[in-house]
Amino acid sequence: MASLQPAQQNASSTTQNTSDRAGRRARLRDYQTHLVDRMQAARSGAELHRNQLGVMIGTSRLLLDLKQAGEIMTIAGITPVPLTQDWYRGLVNVRGNLIGVIDLARFQGEEATAITKESRIVAFAPLLGFNCGLLVSRVLGLRSSDDMALKNPAAAADNASWLGRQHVDQEAQEWTELDLSLITRDSRFLHVGS
Structure with a gap:
């Protein structure tokens, strides 16, 4: 026994x-x-409320408009594409569709985003007509900029054209609105070749 x-x-x-x-x-x-x-x-x-998807990209907390953000995917494997910019991480196959993966942190001059178990790819919404997704360090869930204090509007003028208003939440964390439709018009973003 x-x-x-x-x-x-x-x-x-x-x-x-x-x-x-x-x-x-x-x-x-x-x-x-x-x-x-x-x-x-x-x-x-x-x-x-005006809800947005909160994500962490590099060291920044960003708010994505839900009409511009598409599917959130785990990272199964990114296939590198030769002769491209270092911020263009490669392609992923999502149910037969190839989606380009952009490391926005690297695109903005920060360190390359390390891929961890919390990392995700947030695809652009189909209405943008752009088969692309952003590599994010973490998805932070839904946020409402209506519940945050607007930071100095003059500070947003110093940002890139696709970065909008800045907000501060109740925990004193700073958030910046990211307009995916504007980034798709940026000439540097459109030229992924090195």
């Missing part, structure tokens, strides 16, 4: 680990479903 106890303990800990993983997956699935529901509600105008 004593020899059965370690085997029972191992089986018990294996069952517990499996249920912990299943629980984490279920919570992640619920969170993603909730996020998608809120994004769709915000796009349809059902939300009272």
Whole structure:
């Protein structure tokens, strides 16, 4: 009987680990479903506040308009493309569609974004007509600039044309609006060849 106890303990800990993983997956699935529901509600105008998708790119917290942000994808594998700028990370295949992956932090002169388990690709919305996605360090969820204090509007004038108003949230974190439609008109962004 004593020899059965370690085997029972191992089986018990294996069952517990499996249920912990299943629980984490279920919570992640619920969170993603909730996020998608809120994004769709915000796009349809059902939300009272102006919601935006908060992302971390490099050292910056950015707000993306939900009408311009498309699918959020995990990074399965980026295929490098030779003779391109160092900020053009390569291509990913999303259900048969090739999407170019841009490291916006590197594009803006910062260090290249390290790919971690929290990294994601945020595709441009189809209405922009641009098969492209941004490599983000983390997706921070939905935010509302209506709930933030507007920072000095003159400071936004110093930013690149695709970076808009700056806000400060209740935790004193700075957020900048990113207009994906404007970045697709930038000549440097359009020329990925080196």
